[in-house]
Amino acid sequence: FYFSKNISSAINILIESTKKIASGDFSTRIELNNSELKELSDNMNYMATELENLENLRKDFITNVSHDLRSPLTSIKGFVTALQDGTIAYEDKDKYLQIILDETDRLSKLTDDIMLLTKMENNVSELNITSFELKTVIKKACSKFERAILDKNQNLSLELFDKEVYVCGDLNKIQRVITNILDNAIKFTPSGGNIKIETSIIDEKAYVKISDTGIGISKDDINHIWHRFHKADKSRGIDKKGTGLGLAIVHEIIRAHKENITVESEIGVGTSFTFSVELAEA
Ligand SMILES: Nc1ncnc2c1ncn2[C@@H]1O[C@H](COP(=O)(O)OP(=O)(O)OP(=O)(O)O)[C@@H](O)[C@H]1O
Ligand SMILES: [Mg+2]
Structure with missing residues:
Protein backbone atom coordinates (compact mmCIF):
# COMPACT_ATOMS: atom_id res chain seq x y z
CA PHE A 1 0.00 0.00 0.00
CA GLU A 126 17.85 20.15 -51.10
CA LEU A 127 21.36 19.88 -52.41
CA ASN A 128 21.78 19.88 -56.14
CA ILE A 129 24.59 17.33 -56.36
CA THR A 130 26.71 17.25 -59.50
CA SER A 131 30.30 16.47 -60.31
CA PHE A 132 32.45 19.57 -60.92
CA GLU A 133 36.05 20.68 -61.21
CA LEU A 134 37.24 22.02 -57.86
CA LYS A 135 39.96 24.45 -58.97
CA THR A 136 37.56 26.22 -61.34
CA VAL A 137 35.15 26.89 -58.47
CA ILE A 138 37.94 28.13 -56.20
CA LYS A 139 39.19 30.53 -58.89
CA LYS A 140 35.65 31.74 -59.56
CA ALA A 141 35.17 32.47 -55.85
CA CYS A 142 38.50 34.34 -55.74
CA SER A 143 37.61 36.50 -58.74
CA LYS A 144 34.76 38.07 -56.73
CA PHE A 145 37.30 39.46 -54.28
CA GLU A 146 39.91 40.87 -56.69
CA ARG A 147 38.86 44.42 -55.92
CA ALA A 148 38.74 43.94 -52.13
CA ILE A 149 42.16 42.27 -52.05
CA LEU A 150 43.64 45.04 -54.17
CA ASP A 151 42.09 47.71 -51.94
CA LYS A 152 43.64 46.16 -48.84
CA ASN A 153 46.92 45.55 -50.56
CA GLN A 154 46.78 41.90 -49.53
CA ASN A 155 48.52 39.02 -51.16
CA LEU A 156 46.43 36.04 -52.27
CA SER A 157 48.36 32.91 -53.15
CA LEU A 158 46.86 29.75 -54.63
CA GLU A 159 48.57 26.40 -54.17
CA LEU A 160 46.17 24.21 -56.10
CA PHE A 161 46.31 20.73 -57.71
CA ASP A 162 48.38 20.72 -60.87
CA LYS A 163 45.73 18.61 -62.60
CA GLU A 164 41.94 18.76 -62.87
CA VAL A 165 40.20 17.28 -59.84
CA TYR A 166 36.48 16.50 -59.94
CA VAL A 167 34.44 16.48 -56.77
CA CYS A 168 30.82 15.68 -55.90
CA GLY A 169 28.61 18.27 -54.26
CA ASP A 170 26.32 21.22 -54.71
CA LEU A 171 28.45 23.55 -56.82
CA ASN A 172 26.79 26.81 -55.77
CA LYS A 173 26.82 25.90 -52.11
CA ILE A 174 30.47 24.81 -52.11
CA GLN A 175 31.31 28.07 -53.84
CA ARG A 176 29.36 29.83 -51.10
CA VAL A 177 31.46 28.06 -48.44
CA ILE A 178 34.63 29.34 -50.12
CA THR A 179 33.33 32.90 -50.55
CA ASN A 180 32.11 33.15 -46.95
CA ILE A 181 35.46 31.97 -45.56
CA LEU A 182 37.41 34.14 -47.98
CA ASP A 183 35.27 37.15 -47.15
CA ASN A 184 36.21 36.74 -43.47
CA ALA A 185 39.88 36.13 -44.26
CA ILE A 186 40.07 39.44 -46.15
CA LYS A 187 37.98 41.33 -43.59
CA PHE A 188 39.87 40.13 -40.51
CA THR A 189 43.36 40.44 -42.00
CA PRO A 190 45.05 43.84 -41.85
CA SER A 191 46.28 45.59 -44.99
CA GLY A 192 49.34 43.96 -46.49
CA GLY A 193 48.57 40.55 -44.97
CA ASN A 194 48.62 37.17 -46.70
CA ILE A 195 45.80 34.85 -47.64
CA LYS A 196 46.44 31.41 -49.01
CA ILE A 197 44.25 28.69 -50.52
CA GLU A 198 45.66 25.15 -50.72
CA THR A 199 44.13 21.90 -51.96
CA SER A 200 45.09 18.34 -51.13
CA ILE A 201 43.78 14.79 -51.40
CA ILE A 202 43.86 12.48 -48.37
CA ASP A 203 42.10 9.10 -48.24
CA GLU A 204 39.67 9.58 -51.13
CA LYS A 205 38.69 13.10 -50.07
CA ALA A 206 39.64 16.49 -51.41
CA TYR A 207 40.52 19.17 -48.86
CA VAL A 208 40.46 22.93 -49.26
CA LYS A 209 42.42 24.99 -46.75
CA ILE A 210 42.01 28.76 -46.56
CA SER A 211 44.45 30.52 -44.26
CA ASP A 212 45.15 34.12 -43.36
CA THR A 213 47.63 36.15 -41.32
CA GLY A 214 44.88 38.13 -39.62
CA ILE A 215 43.77 39.02 -36.11
CA GLY A 216 42.98 35.42 -35.11
CA ILE A 217 40.18 34.07 -32.94
CA SER A 218 40.44 33.59 -29.17
CA LYS A 219 39.97 30.20 -27.46
CA ASP A 220 36.73 31.52 -25.91
CA ASP A 221 35.29 32.56 -29.24
CA ILE A 222 36.38 29.65 -31.34
CA ASN A 223 33.63 27.34 -30.06
CA HIS A 224 30.96 29.90 -30.90
CA ILE A 225 31.94 31.12 -34.35
CA TRP A 226 29.56 28.62 -36.02
CA HIS A 227 26.57 29.96 -34.10
CA ARG A 228 24.18 32.34 -35.81
CA PHE A 229 24.96 36.00 -35.09
CA HIS A 230 28.11 35.28 -33.10
CA LYS A 231 30.78 37.92 -33.61
CA ALA A 232 33.91 38.11 -31.52
CA ASP A 233 33.99 41.34 -29.51
CA LYS A 234 37.26 42.35 -31.04
CA SER A 235 35.91 41.95 -34.55
CA ARG A 236 32.98 44.28 -33.82
CA GLY A 237 35.32 47.22 -34.14
CA ILE A 238 36.69 46.01 -37.47
CA ASP A 239 33.45 45.02 -39.07
CA LYS A 240 30.38 46.78 -37.80
CA LYS A 241 28.25 45.67 -40.73
CA GLY A 242 28.68 41.88 -40.63
CA THR A 243 25.79 40.10 -39.00
CA GLY A 244 27.51 36.89 -37.98
CA LEU A 245 25.62 34.54 -40.30
CA GLY A 246 28.46 33.68 -42.70
CA LEU A 247 29.98 30.81 -40.77
CA ALA A 248 26.60 29.47 -39.61
CA ILE A 249 25.75 29.10 -43.31
CA VAL A 250 29.13 27.45 -44.00
CA HIS A 251 28.50 25.01 -41.16
CA GLU A 252 25.03 24.08 -42.43
CA ILE A 253 26.26 23.54 -46.00
CA ILE A 254 29.08 21.27 -44.84
CA ARG A 255 26.70 19.39 -42.54
CA ALA A 256 24.22 18.87 -45.39
CA HIS A 257 27.07 17.39 -47.46
CA LYS A 258 28.01 15.12 -44.51
CA GLU A 259 31.52 16.54 -44.72
CA ASN A 260 33.82 18.14 -42.16
CA ILE A 261 35.21 21.58 -41.46
CA THR A 262 37.87 22.46 -38.91
CA VAL A 263 39.41 25.72 -37.78
CA GLU A 264 42.78 26.54 -36.26
CA SER A 265 43.61 29.97 -35.03
CA GLU A 266 46.00 31.96 -32.92
CA ILE A 267 45.39 35.52 -31.77
CA GLY A 268 47.57 37.96 -33.67
CA VAL A 269 48.99 35.23 -35.92
CA GLY A 270 46.17 34.07 -38.13
CA THR A 271 43.39 31.61 -38.85
CA SER A 272 42.89 28.67 -41.16
CA PHE A 273 39.75 26.80 -42.14
CA THR A 274 39.92 23.36 -43.78
CA PHE A 275 36.94 21.54 -45.25
CA SER A 276 36.50 18.27 -47.10
CA VAL A 277 34.60 17.44 -50.30
CA GLU A 278 33.89 14.03 -51.78
CA LEU A 279 35.95 13.11 -54.83
CA ALA A 280 33.90 12.22 -57.90
CA GLU A 281 34.30 8.74 -59.37
CA ALA A 282 36.97 8.86 -62.04
N1 LIG B 1 39.44 34.61 -40.63
C1 LIG B 1 39.02 35.11 -39.46
N2 LIG B 1 39.88 35.78 -38.63
C2 LIG B 1 39.46 36.28 -37.44
N3 LIG B 1 38.20 36.17 -36.97
C3 LIG B 1 37.30 35.52 -37.73
C4 LIG B 1 37.67 34.95 -39.01
N4 LIG B 1 36.57 34.35 -39.53
C5 LIG B 1 35.58 34.54 -38.64
N5 LIG B 1 36.00 35.24 -37.56
C6 LIG B 1 35.21 35.61 -36.35
O1 LIG B 1 34.02 34.84 -36.37
C7 LIG B 1 32.86 35.70 -36.38
C8 LIG B 1 31.75 35.04 -37.17
O2 LIG B 1 32.04 35.03 -38.57
P1 LIG B 1 30.84 35.10 -39.60
O3 LIG B 1 31.38 35.00 -40.97
O4 LIG B 1 29.81 34.09 -39.18
O5 LIG B 1 30.20 36.54 -39.32
P2 LIG B 1 30.61 37.98 -39.87
O6 LIG B 1 31.70 37.88 -40.88
O7 LIG B 1 30.86 38.82 -38.67
O8 LIG B 1 29.26 38.48 -40.55
P3 LIG B 1 28.67 38.02 -42.00
O9 LIG B 1 29.52 36.88 -42.48
O10 LIG B 1 27.27 37.59 -41.69
O11 LIG B 1 28.75 39.22 -42.84
C9 LIG B 1 33.37 37.01 -36.95
O12 LIG B 1 32.58 38.08 -36.56
C10 LIG B 1 34.77 37.08 -36.37
O13 LIG B 1 34.73 37.52 -35.04
MG1 LIG C 1 31.56 36.51 -42.49
Missing part, protein backbone atom coordinates in the same frame (compact mmCIF):
# COMPACT_ATOMS: atom_id res chain seq x y z
CA TYR A 2 2.81 2.37 0.97
CA PHE A 3 4.59 1.58 -2.31
CA SER A 4 1.58 2.36 -4.49
CA LYS A 5 0.80 5.54 -2.56
CA ASN A 6 4.34 6.68 -3.14
CA ILE A 7 4.07 6.01 -6.86
CA SER A 8 0.72 7.71 -7.20
CA SER A 9 1.97 10.91 -5.56
CA ALA A 10 5.06 10.82 -7.80
CA ILE A 11 2.78 10.41 -10.82
CA ASN A 12 0.75 13.40 -9.68
CA ILE A 13 3.91 15.49 -9.51
CA LEU A 14 4.86 14.33 -13.00
CA ILE A 15 1.42 15.18 -14.37
CA GLU A 16 1.48 18.65 -12.82
CA SER A 17 4.96 19.31 -14.21
CA THR A 18 4.12 18.12 -17.73
CA LYS A 19 1.14 20.48 -17.70
CA LYS A 20 3.44 23.37 -16.83
CA ILE A 21 5.97 22.40 -19.51
CA ALA A 22 3.22 21.97 -22.09
CA SER A 23 1.94 25.46 -21.28
CA GLY A 24 5.39 26.87 -22.12
CA ASP A 25 6.99 27.12 -18.68
CA PHE A 26 10.26 25.43 -19.66
CA SER A 27 11.95 26.36 -16.38
CA THR A 28 9.92 23.65 -14.59
CA ARG A 29 12.07 20.90 -13.04
CA ILE A 30 10.87 17.75 -11.25
CA GLU A 31 12.39 16.62 -7.93
CA LEU A 32 11.74 12.91 -7.34
CA ASN A 33 14.95 11.84 -5.67
CA ASN A 34 13.89 8.65 -3.92
CA SER A 35 11.17 7.57 -6.24
CA GLU A 36 11.07 4.56 -8.54
CA LEU A 37 10.21 7.11 -11.19
CA LYS A 38 13.47 9.00 -10.79
CA GLU A 39 14.79 7.92 -14.16
CA LEU A 40 11.64 9.13 -15.89
CA SER A 41 11.77 12.45 -14.03
CA ASP A 42 15.46 12.89 -14.92
CA ASN A 43 14.59 12.37 -18.58
CA MET A 44 11.79 14.88 -18.36
CA ASN A 45 14.12 17.40 -16.72
CA TYR A 46 16.56 16.86 -19.55
CA MET A 47 13.79 17.44 -22.10
CA ALA A 48 12.75 20.63 -20.28
CA THR A 49 16.35 21.91 -20.37
CA GLU A 50 16.60 21.21 -24.10
CA LEU A 51 13.28 22.98 -24.73
CA GLU A 52 14.43 25.91 -22.62
CA ASN A 53 17.67 26.18 -24.62
CA LEU A 54 15.78 26.04 -27.92
CA GLU A 55 13.34 28.67 -26.74
CA ASN A 56 16.22 30.93 -25.72
CA LEU A 57 17.87 30.45 -29.11
CA ARG A 58 14.60 31.32 -30.83
CA LYS A 59 14.20 34.48 -28.73
CA ASP A 60 17.81 35.54 -29.37
CA PHE A 61 17.33 34.90 -33.08
CA ILE A 62 14.27 37.17 -33.25
CA THR A 63 15.99 39.89 -31.20
CA ASN A 64 19.07 39.79 -33.43
CA VAL A 65 17.10 39.75 -36.68
CA SER A 66 14.88 42.62 -35.55
CA HIS A 67 17.89 44.67 -34.53
CA ASP A 68 19.79 43.97 -37.76
CA LEU A 69 16.75 44.80 -39.88
CA ARG A 70 15.92 47.95 -37.99
CA SER A 71 19.28 49.71 -38.15
CA PRO A 72 19.57 49.87 -41.97
CA LEU A 73 15.87 50.72 -42.23
CA THR A 74 16.27 53.59 -39.79
CA SER A 75 19.19 54.98 -41.70
CA ILE A 76 17.42 54.64 -45.09
CA LYS A 77 14.35 56.41 -43.71
CA GLY A 78 16.50 59.17 -42.23
CA PHE A 79 18.33 59.91 -45.48
CA VAL A 80 15.21 59.74 -47.64
CA THR A 81 13.43 62.19 -45.34
CA ALA A 82 16.45 64.50 -45.36
CA LEU A 83 16.57 64.37 -49.17
CA GLN A 84 12.86 65.10 -49.37
CA ASP A 85 12.79 68.08 -47.03
CA GLY A 86 15.97 69.60 -48.37
CA THR A 87 18.14 69.04 -45.26
CA ILE A 88 20.57 67.40 -47.67
CA ALA A 89 21.65 69.84 -50.35
CA TYR A 90 20.89 68.88 -53.96
CA GLU A 91 24.59 68.73 -54.89
CA ASP A 92 25.26 66.24 -52.08
CA LYS A 93 22.46 63.91 -53.12
CA ASP A 94 24.61 61.31 -54.94
CA LYS A 95 26.63 60.55 -51.86
CA TYR A 96 23.51 59.90 -49.79
CA LEU A 97 21.78 57.92 -52.53
CA GLN A 98 24.85 55.67 -52.54
CA ILE A 99 24.51 55.14 -48.79
CA ILE A 100 20.85 54.28 -49.27
CA LEU A 101 21.81 51.77 -51.98
CA ASP A 102 24.48 50.20 -49.74
CA GLU A 103 22.02 49.87 -46.90
CA THR A 104 19.45 48.22 -49.19
CA ASP A 105 22.14 45.78 -50.32
CA ARG A 106 22.83 45.00 -46.68
CA LEU A 107 19.15 44.34 -46.07
CA SER A 108 18.94 42.05 -49.11
CA LYS A 109 22.02 40.12 -47.98
CA LEU A 110 20.60 39.75 -44.49
CA THR A 111 17.20 38.48 -45.62
CA ASP A 112 18.80 36.13 -48.20
CA ASP A 113 21.16 34.75 -45.55
CA ILE A 114 18.34 34.18 -43.07
CA MET A 115 16.20 32.46 -45.70
CA LEU A 116 19.02 30.17 -46.77
CA LEU A 117 19.96 29.34 -43.21
CA THR A 118 16.41 28.56 -42.10
CA LYS A 119 15.76 26.46 -45.20
CA MET A 120 18.94 24.48 -44.65
CA GLU A 121 18.31 24.02 -40.94
CA ASN A 122 14.82 22.72 -41.63
CA ASN A 123 16.19 20.49 -44.39
CA VAL A 124 13.89 22.19 -46.89
CA SER A 125 16.69 23.20 -49.19
Whole structure:
Protein backbone atom coordinates (compact mmCIF):
# COMPACT_ATOMS: atom_id res chain seq x y z
CA PHE A 1 0.00 0.00 0.00
CA TYR A 2 2.81 2.37 0.97
CA PHE A 3 4.59 1.58 -2.31
CA SER A 4 1.58 2.36 -4.49
CA LYS A 5 0.80 5.54 -2.56
CA ASN A 6 4.34 6.68 -3.14
CA ILE A 7 4.07 6.01 -6.86
CA SER A 8 0.72 7.71 -7.20
CA SER A 9 1.97 10.91 -5.56
CA ALA A 10 5.06 10.82 -7.80
CA ILE A 11 2.78 10.41 -10.82
CA ASN A 12 0.75 13.40 -9.68
CA ILE A 13 3.91 15.49 -9.51
CA LEU A 14 4.86 14.33 -13.00
CA ILE A 15 1.42 15.18 -14.37
CA GLU A 16 1.48 18.65 -12.82
CA SER A 17 4.96 19.31 -14.21
CA THR A 18 4.12 18.12 -17.73
CA LYS A 19 1.14 20.48 -17.70
CA LYS A 20 3.44 23.37 -16.83
CA ILE A 21 5.97 22.40 -19.51
CA ALA A 22 3.22 21.97 -22.09
CA SER A 23 1.94 25.46 -21.28
CA GLY A 24 5.39 26.87 -22.12
CA ASP A 25 6.99 27.12 -18.68
CA PHE A 26 10.26 25.43 -19.66
CA SER A 27 11.95 26.36 -16.38
CA THR A 28 9.92 23.65 -14.59
CA ARG A 29 12.07 20.90 -13.04
CA ILE A 30 10.87 17.75 -11.25
CA GLU A 31 12.39 16.62 -7.93
CA LEU A 32 11.74 12.91 -7.34
CA ASN A 33 14.95 11.84 -5.67
CA ASN A 34 13.89 8.65 -3.92
CA SER A 35 11.17 7.57 -6.24
CA GLU A 36 11.07 4.56 -8.54
CA LEU A 37 10.21 7.11 -11.19
CA LYS A 38 13.47 9.00 -10.79
CA GLU A 39 14.79 7.92 -14.16
CA LEU A 40 11.64 9.13 -15.89
CA SER A 41 11.77 12.45 -14.03
CA ASP A 42 15.46 12.89 -14.92
CA ASN A 43 14.59 12.37 -18.58
CA MET A 44 11.79 14.88 -18.36
CA ASN A 45 14.12 17.40 -16.72
CA TYR A 46 16.56 16.86 -19.55
CA MET A 47 13.79 17.44 -22.10
CA ALA A 48 12.75 20.63 -20.28
CA THR A 49 16.35 21.91 -20.37
CA GLU A 50 16.60 21.21 -24.10
CA LEU A 51 13.28 22.98 -24.73
CA GLU A 52 14.43 25.91 -22.62
CA ASN A 53 17.67 26.18 -24.62
CA LEU A 54 15.78 26.04 -27.92
CA GLU A 55 13.34 28.67 -26.74
CA ASN A 56 16.22 30.93 -25.72
CA LEU A 57 17.87 30.45 -29.11
CA ARG A 58 14.60 31.32 -30.83
CA LYS A 59 14.20 34.48 -28.73
CA ASP A 60 17.81 35.54 -29.37
CA PHE A 61 17.33 34.90 -33.08
CA ILE A 62 14.27 37.17 -33.25
CA THR A 63 15.99 39.89 -31.20
CA ASN A 64 19.07 39.79 -33.43
CA VAL A 65 17.10 39.75 -36.68
CA SER A 66 14.88 42.62 -35.55
CA HIS A 67 17.89 44.67 -34.53
CA ASP A 68 19.79 43.97 -37.76
CA LEU A 69 16.75 44.80 -39.88
CA ARG A 70 15.92 47.95 -37.99
CA SER A 71 19.28 49.71 -38.15
CA PRO A 72 19.57 49.87 -41.97
CA LEU A 73 15.87 50.72 -42.23
CA THR A 74 16.27 53.59 -39.79
CA SER A 75 19.19 54.98 -41.70
CA ILE A 76 17.42 54.64 -45.09
CA LYS A 77 14.35 56.41 -43.71
CA GLY A 78 16.50 59.17 -42.23
CA PHE A 79 18.33 59.91 -45.48
CA VAL A 80 15.21 59.74 -47.64
CA THR A 81 13.43 62.19 -45.34
CA ALA A 82 16.45 64.50 -45.36
CA LEU A 83 16.57 64.37 -49.17
CA GLN A 84 12.86 65.10 -49.37
CA ASP A 85 12.79 68.08 -47.03
CA GLY A 86 15.97 69.60 -48.37
CA THR A 87 18.14 69.04 -45.26
CA ILE A 88 20.57 67.40 -47.67
CA ALA A 89 21.65 69.84 -50.35
CA TYR A 90 20.89 68.88 -53.96
CA GLU A 91 24.59 68.73 -54.89
CA ASP A 92 25.26 66.24 -52.08
CA LYS A 93 22.46 63.91 -53.12
CA ASP A 94 24.61 61.31 -54.94
CA LYS A 95 26.63 60.55 -51.86
CA TYR A 96 23.51 59.90 -49.79
CA LEU A 97 21.78 57.92 -52.53
CA GLN A 98 24.85 55.67 -52.54
CA ILE A 99 24.51 55.14 -48.79
CA ILE A 100 20.85 54.28 -49.27
CA LEU A 101 21.81 51.77 -51.98
CA ASP A 102 24.48 50.20 -49.74
CA GLU A 103 22.02 49.87 -46.90
CA THR A 104 19.45 48.22 -49.19
CA ASP A 105 22.14 45.78 -50.32
CA ARG A 106 22.83 45.00 -46.68
CA LEU A 107 19.15 44.34 -46.07
CA SER A 108 18.94 42.05 -49.11
CA LYS A 109 22.02 40.12 -47.98
CA LEU A 110 20.60 39.75 -44.49
CA THR A 111 17.20 38.48 -45.62
CA ASP A 112 18.80 36.13 -48.20
CA ASP A 113 21.16 34.75 -45.55
CA ILE A 114 18.34 34.18 -43.07
CA MET A 115 16.20 32.46 -45.70
CA LEU A 116 19.02 30.17 -46.77
CA LEU A 117 19.96 29.34 -43.21
CA THR A 118 16.41 28.56 -42.10
CA LYS A 119 15.76 26.46 -45.20
CA MET A 120 18.94 24.48 -44.65
CA GLU A 121 18.31 24.02 -40.94
CA ASN A 122 14.82 22.72 -41.63
CA ASN A 123 16.19 20.49 -44.39
CA VAL A 124 13.89 22.19 -46.89
CA SER A 125 16.69 23.20 -49.19
CA GLU A 126 17.85 20.15 -51.10
CA LEU A 127 21.36 19.88 -52.41
CA ASN A 128 21.78 19.88 -56.14
CA ILE A 129 24.59 17.33 -56.36
CA THR A 130 26.71 17.25 -59.50
CA SER A 131 30.30 16.47 -60.31
CA PHE A 132 32.45 19.57 -60.92
CA GLU A 133 36.05 20.68 -61.21
CA LEU A 134 37.24 22.02 -57.86
CA LYS A 135 39.96 24.45 -58.97
CA THR A 136 37.56 26.22 -61.34
CA VAL A 137 35.15 26.89 -58.47
CA ILE A 138 37.94 28.13 -56.20
CA LYS A 139 39.19 30.53 -58.89
CA LYS A 140 35.65 31.74 -59.56
CA ALA A 141 35.17 32.47 -55.85
CA CYS A 142 38.50 34.34 -55.74
CA SER A 143 37.61 36.50 -58.74
CA LYS A 144 34.76 38.07 -56.73
CA PHE A 145 37.30 39.46 -54.28
CA GLU A 146 39.91 40.87 -56.69
CA ARG A 147 38.86 44.42 -55.92
CA ALA A 148 38.74 43.94 -52.13
CA ILE A 149 42.16 42.27 -52.05
CA LEU A 150 43.64 45.04 -54.17
CA ASP A 151 42.09 47.71 -51.94
CA LYS A 152 43.64 46.16 -48.84
CA ASN A 153 46.92 45.55 -50.56
CA GLN A 154 46.78 41.90 -49.53
CA ASN A 155 48.52 39.02 -51.16
CA LEU A 156 46.43 36.04 -52.27
CA SER A 157 48.36 32.91 -53.15
CA LEU A 158 46.86 29.75 -54.63
CA GLU A 159 48.57 26.40 -54.17
CA LEU A 160 46.17 24.21 -56.10
CA PHE A 161 46.31 20.73 -57.71
CA ASP A 162 48.38 20.72 -60.87
CA LYS A 163 45.73 18.61 -62.60
CA GLU A 164 41.94 18.76 -62.87
CA VAL A 165 40.20 17.28 -59.84
CA TYR A 166 36.48 16.50 -59.94
CA VAL A 167 34.44 16.48 -56.77
CA CYS A 168 30.82 15.68 -55.90
CA GLY A 169 28.61 18.27 -54.26
CA ASP A 170 26.32 21.22 -54.71
CA LEU A 171 28.45 23.55 -56.82
CA ASN A 172 26.79 26.81 -55.77
CA LYS A 173 26.82 25.90 -52.11
CA ILE A 174 30.47 24.81 -52.11
CA GLN A 175 31.31 28.07 -53.84
CA ARG A 176 29.36 29.83 -51.10
CA VAL A 177 31.46 28.06 -48.44
CA ILE A 178 34.63 29.34 -50.12
CA THR A 179 33.33 32.90 -50.55
CA ASN A 180 32.11 33.15 -46.95
CA ILE A 181 35.46 31.97 -45.56
CA LEU A 182 37.41 34.14 -47.98
CA ASP A 183 35.27 37.15 -47.15
CA ASN A 184 36.21 36.74 -43.47
CA ALA A 185 39.88 36.13 -44.26
CA ILE A 186 40.07 39.44 -46.15
CA LYS A 187 37.98 41.33 -43.59
CA PHE A 188 39.87 40.13 -40.51
CA THR A 189 43.36 40.44 -42.00
CA PRO A 190 45.05 43.84 -41.85
CA SER A 191 46.28 45.59 -44.99
CA GLY A 192 49.34 43.96 -46.49
CA GLY A 193 48.57 40.55 -44.97
CA ASN A 194 48.62 37.17 -46.70
CA ILE A 195 45.80 34.85 -47.64
CA LYS A 196 46.44 31.41 -49.01
CA ILE A 197 44.25 28.69 -50.52
CA GLU A 198 45.66 25.15 -50.72
CA THR A 199 44.13 21.90 -51.96
CA SER A 200 45.09 18.34 -51.13
CA ILE A 201 43.78 14.79 -51.40
CA ILE A 202 43.86 12.48 -48.37
CA ASP A 203 42.10 9.10 -48.24
CA GLU A 204 39.67 9.58 -51.13
CA LYS A 205 38.69 13.10 -50.07
CA ALA A 206 39.64 16.49 -51.41
CA TYR A 207 40.52 19.17 -48.86
CA VAL A 208 40.46 22.93 -49.26
CA LYS A 209 42.42 24.99 -46.75
CA ILE A 210 42.01 28.76 -46.56
CA SER A 211 44.45 30.52 -44.26
CA ASP A 212 45.15 34.12 -43.36
CA THR A 213 47.63 36.15 -41.32
CA GLY A 214 44.88 38.13 -39.62
CA ILE A 215 43.77 39.02 -36.11
CA GLY A 216 42.98 35.42 -35.11
CA ILE A 217 40.18 34.07 -32.94
CA SER A 218 40.44 33.59 -29.17
CA LYS A 219 39.97 30.20 -27.46
CA ASP A 220 36.73 31.52 -25.91
CA ASP A 221 35.29 32.56 -29.24
CA ILE A 222 36.38 29.65 -31.34
CA ASN A 223 33.63 27.34 -30.06
CA HIS A 224 30.96 29.90 -30.90
CA ILE A 225 31.94 31.12 -34.35
CA TRP A 226 29.56 28.62 -36.02
CA HIS A 227 26.57 29.96 -34.10
CA ARG A 228 24.18 32.34 -35.81
CA PHE A 229 24.96 36.00 -35.09
CA HIS A 230 28.11 35.28 -33.10
CA LYS A 231 30.78 37.92 -33.61
CA ALA A 232 33.91 38.11 -31.52
CA ASP A 233 33.99 41.34 -29.51
CA LYS A 234 37.26 42.35 -31.04
CA SER A 235 35.91 41.95 -34.55
CA ARG A 236 32.98 44.28 -33.82
CA GLY A 237 35.32 47.22 -34.14
CA ILE A 238 36.69 46.01 -37.47
CA ASP A 239 33.45 45.02 -39.07
CA LYS A 240 30.38 46.78 -37.80
CA LYS A 241 28.25 45.67 -40.73
CA GLY A 242 28.68 41.88 -40.63
CA THR A 243 25.79 40.10 -39.00
CA GLY A 244 27.51 36.89 -37.98
CA LEU A 245 25.62 34.54 -40.30
CA GLY A 246 28.46 33.68 -42.70
CA LEU A 247 29.98 30.81 -40.77
CA ALA A 248 26.60 29.47 -39.61
CA ILE A 249 25.75 29.10 -43.31
CA VAL A 250 29.13 27.45 -44.00
CA HIS A 251 28.50 25.01 -41.16
CA GLU A 252 25.03 24.08 -42.43
CA ILE A 253 26.26 23.54 -46.00
CA ILE A 254 29.08 21.27 -44.84
CA ARG A 255 26.70 19.39 -42.54
CA ALA A 256 24.22 18.87 -45.39
CA HIS A 257 27.07 17.39 -47.46
CA LYS A 258 28.01 15.12 -44.51
CA GLU A 259 31.52 16.54 -44.72
CA ASN A 260 33.82 18.14 -42.16
CA ILE A 261 35.21 21.58 -41.46
CA THR A 262 37.87 22.46 -38.91
CA VAL A 263 39.41 25.72 -37.78
CA GLU A 264 42.78 26.54 -36.26
CA SER A 265 43.61 29.97 -35.03
CA GLU A 266 46.00 31.96 -32.92
CA ILE A 267 45.39 35.52 -31.77
CA GLY A 268 47.57 37.96 -33.67
CA VAL A 269 48.99 35.23 -35.92
CA GLY A 270 46.17 34.07 -38.13
CA THR A 271 43.39 31.61 -38.85
CA SER A 272 42.89 28.67 -41.16
CA PHE A 273 39.75 26.80 -42.14
CA THR A 274 39.92 23.36 -43.78
CA PHE A 275 36.94 21.54 -45.25
CA SER A 276 36.50 18.27 -47.10
CA VAL A 277 34.60 17.44 -50.30
CA GLU A 278 33.89 14.03 -51.78
CA LEU A 279 35.95 13.11 -54.83
CA ALA A 280 33.90 12.22 -57.90
CA GLU A 281 34.30 8.74 -59.37
CA ALA A 282 36.97 8.86 -62.04
N1 LIG B 1 39.44 34.61 -40.63
C1 LIG B 1 39.02 35.11 -39.46
N2 LIG B 1 39.88 35.78 -38.63
C2 LIG B 1 39.46 36.28 -37.44
N3 LIG B 1 38.20 36.17 -36.97
C3 LIG B 1 37.30 35.52 -37.73
C4 LIG B 1 37.67 34.95 -39.01
N4 LIG B 1 36.57 34.35 -39.53
C5 LIG B 1 35.58 34.54 -38.64
N5 LIG B 1 36.00 35.24 -37.56
C6 LIG B 1 35.21 35.61 -36.35
O1 LIG B 1 34.02 34.84 -36.37
C7 LIG B 1 32.86 35.70 -36.38
C8 LIG B 1 31.75 35.04 -37.17
O2 LIG B 1 32.04 35.03 -38.57
P1 LIG B 1 30.84 35.10 -39.60
O3 LIG B 1 31.38 35.00 -40.97
O4 LIG B 1 29.81 34.09 -39.18
O5 LIG B 1 30.20 36.54 -39.32
P2 LIG B 1 30.61 37.98 -39.87
O6 LIG B 1 31.70 37.88 -40.88
O7 LIG B 1 30.86 38.82 -38.67
O8 LIG B 1 29.26 38.48 -40.55
P3 LIG B 1 28.67 38.02 -42.00
O9 LIG B 1 29.52 36.88 -42.48
O10 LIG B 1 27.27 37.59 -41.69
O11 LIG B 1 28.75 39.22 -42.84
C9 LIG B 1 33.37 37.01 -36.95
O12 LIG B 1 32.58 38.08 -36.56
C10 LIG B 1 34.77 37.08 -36.37
O13 LIG B 1 34.73 37.52 -35.04
MG1 LIG C 1 31.56 36.51 -42.49
